[in-house]
Amino acid sequence: MRLVSGPSRRWRRGLTAVTALALATTGIVVAASQASAAAGCKVTYSVNQWNTGFTGNLTVTNLGDPITSGWNLTWSWSGNQQVTQGWNGEFTQSGTSVTVRNPSWGAALGTGASVTPGFQATYSGTNTAPTAFSLNGTVCTGAVGGTSSPTPGPTTPTPGPTTPGPGTGAKVDNPYVGVAGYVNPEWKAKANAVSGGSRISSNPTAVWIDRIAAIEGTEGSSSNGAMGVRDHLDAALAQGAGYIQFVIYNLPGRDCAALASNGELGPTELPRYKTQYIDPIAAIQADSKYASLRIINIIEIDSLPNLVTNVDGAAGTDMCRTMKANNGYVEGVGYALAKLGPIGNVYNYIDAAHHGWIGWDSNFSPSATLFYQAATASGSTVANVAGFITNTANYSALKEPFLTINSTVNGQSVRQSKWVDWNFYVDELSFAQAFRTELISKGFRSDIGMLIDTSRNGWGGSARPTAASTSTDLNTWVNESRIDKRIHAGNWCNQSGAGLGERPKAAPESGIDAYVWVKPPGESDGSSTEIPNNEGKGFDRMCDPTYTGNARNGNSMSGALSGAPISGAFFPAQLTQLMQNAYPAL
Numbered sequence: 208m209r210l211v212s213g214p215s216r217r218w219r220r221g222l223t224a225v226t227a228l229a230l231a232t233t234g235i236v237v238a239a240s241q242a243s244a245a246a247g248c249k250v251t252y253s254v255n256q257w258n259t260g261f262t263g264n265l266t267v268t269n270l271g272d273p274i275t276s277g278w279n280l281t282w283s284w285s286g287n288q289q290v291t292q293g294w295n296g297e298f299t300q301s302g303t304s305v306t307v308r309n310p311s312w313g314a315a316l317g318t319g320a321s322v323t324p325g326f327q328a329t330y331s332g333t334n335t336a337p338t339a340f341s342l343n344g345t346v347c348t349g350a351v352g353g354t355s356s357p358t359p360g361p362t363t364p365t366p367g368p369t370t371p372g373p374g375t376g377a378k379v380d381n382p383y384v385g386v387a388g389y390v391n392p393e394w395k396a397k398a399n400a401v402s403g404g405s406r407i408s409s410n411p412t413a414v415w416i417d418r419i420a421a422i423e424g425t426e427g428s429s430s431n432g433a434m435g436v437r438d439h440l441d442a443a444l445a446q447g448a449g450y451i452q453f454v455i456y457n458l459p460g461r462d463c464a465a466l467a468s469n470g471e472l473g474p475t476e477l478p479r480y481k482t483q484y485i486d487p488i489a490a491i492q493a494d495s496k497y498a499s500l501r502i503i504n505i506i507e508i509d510s511l512p513n514l515v516t517n518v519d520g521a522a523g524t525d526m527c528r529t530m531k532a533n534n535g536y537v538e539g540v541g542y543a544l545a546k547l548g549p550i551g552n553v554y555n556y557i558d559a560a561h562h563g564w565i566g567w568d569s570n571f572s573p574s575a576t577l578f579y580q581a582a583t584a585s586g587s588t589v590a591n592v593a594g595f596i597t598n599t600a601n602y603s604a605l606k607e608p609f610l611t612i613n614s615t616v617n618g619q620s621v622r623q624s625k626w627v628d629w630n631f632y633v634d635e636l637s638f639a640q641a642f643r644t645e646l647i648s649k650g651f652r653s654d655i656g657m658l659i660d661t662s663r664n665g666w667g668g669s670a671r672p673t674a675a676s677t678s679t680d681l682n683t684w685v686n687e688s689r690i691d692k693r694i695h696a697g698n699w700c701n702q703s704g705a706g707l708g709e710r711p712k713a714a715p716e717s718g719i720d721a722y723v724w725v726k727p728p729g730e731s732d733g734s735s736t737e738i739p740n741n742e743g744k745g746f747d748r749m750c751d752p753t754y755t756g757n758a759r760n761g762n763s764m765s766g767a768l769s770g771a772p773i774s775g776a777f778f779p780a781q782l783t784q785l786m787q788n789a790y791p792a793l
């Protein structure tokens with residue numbers, strides 16, 4: 208991912224893949240009745256449970272007159288269930304009674320409208336479902352008026368549409384929770400062929416659909432496998448995987464501020480992108496054969512942020528100016544969202560660059576505004592967006608343990624250092640959480656979650672500092688304290704010294720749906736010297752270890768490894784280094 212330098216929540220803990228095996232899913236529909244003239248409601252309730260805890264998901268539909276000034280939903284537990292956190296509503300529990308009040312942003316509930324609060328809870332013994340729910344004091348019967356006695360005790364699991372989850376039309380809040388990820392066998396085989404690779408090759412990585420031919424499978428291509436989209440989906444079913452990750456990556460005029468990942472479609476080929484790329488992918492993903500899989504799409508990395516940072520000034524490029532002027536990125540992303548989002552088991556995450564790219568105020572809010580514009584372009588709405596991903600294929604550290612944005616040295620802020628360069632963030636986690644809040648303030652749903660690509664941001668090994676520096680010189684202190692050992696935070700190609708980061712993990716931190724490995728470790732970012740190819744890939748000097756840089760990396764050395772093949776092709780020496788410098792260590 209590229210950068211431009213220069214001055215310019217969700218809560219919940221997740222299940223790991225191990226606990227996932229112990230999951231059970233049950234669901235019930237509660238229908239009973241009540242009272243006042245035009246009041247009525249319907250509630251569906253379902254849980255994913257393990258031995259000591261569970262997540263619960265509710266869909267509450269108002270069947271009566273519009274509610275305008277706030278709603279509350281109440282129920283009682285028959286056991287010792289205790290809500291620990293919730294979303295899409297404010298949860299309180301007193302004894303066995305639970306109350307969920309509307310979140311501050313959603314007091315209204317029109318006739319026929321639904322809300323989807325969810326929560327995490329602990330329990331022991333039997334996790335019996337509540338037998339009655341009330342909305343603003345009216346027992347929910349599934350009808351307006353009706354009989355006044357709540358239907359008692361339906362604890363039998365009901366399959367089908369009452370159980371939110373894959374294939375039922377009701378999406379879960381965080382598709383990573385409670386299920387195992389698909390392991391791409393083609394990447395696995397390449398990783399296994401590198402000494403020590405079997406230690407990491409069973410991790411889920413994303414499948415990049417990086418050209419039209421990749422939909423069917425591209426036998427003979429140097430940077431991709433022979434398996435097509437259906438092959439991967441079939442393999443995911445055979446593996447018993449719960450989720451699979453694809454990267455939608457083929458916009459016209461792709462990678463407008465760099466050359467290494469330019470693609471097959473020219474700047475005016477939006478119509479081809481729609482009909483020959485997105486439409487066929489959507490048709491496959493909508494096949495009911497795959498309804499049991501949560502299909503996660505990472506939408507078009509390195510596209511929209513380029514329109515914010517790489518159009519004007521010294522960092523600007525002709526191709527980015529063209530793609531801004533013709534609106535191809537915005538309409539392309541909107542089209543992808545509009546086609547893929549309505550599929551009941553599909554979850555779209557839009558690429559949101561990384562802190563070393565849009566962490567400056569001049570880029571932060573304008574990027575969020577542009578994302579909203581794209582998410583509502585080409586007939587799309589924000590409902591098609593499950594969240595955003597940061598750090599895709601980049602190297603920004605997840606956490607800087609010895610450095611915060613508020614650190615000072617000798618009375619000087621770290622923001623003044625050459626490394627931080629007036630940015631407002633020093634690491635990805637703090638950036639991703641803050642950016643999520645910004646996105647919601649622009650109109651994205653309050654239940655969006657962030658992903659962080661941790662495939663190559665570990666920065667372990669012998670060069671990793673174990674304490675903050677004791678220097679009194681600002682730049683020396685920052686350089687000795689930071690774990691990200693790049694020459695410049697704008698360097699993005701095959702970085703020397705990098706290590707594998709956190710292993711894929713669901714719901715690791717507040718607001719973060721998962722740590723993911725989207726860039727498959729060991730796949731090159733670009734060739735170190737020019738290599739002719741028929742994929743549209745150019746030679747970007749940011750991948751040449753002898754290059755002295757440009758305006759986008761503060762005219763610094765590229766920090767790239769030598770001997771690299773074209774982007775996407777396997778680079779065993781890089782995987783060896785990533786394993787050596789893994790953090791957490793292998």
Ligand code: BGC
Binds near residue numbers: 469
């Ligand atoms: C390349 C793609 C490749 C992906 C994953 C990108 O930089 O352009 O062809 O599939 O990386 O390695």
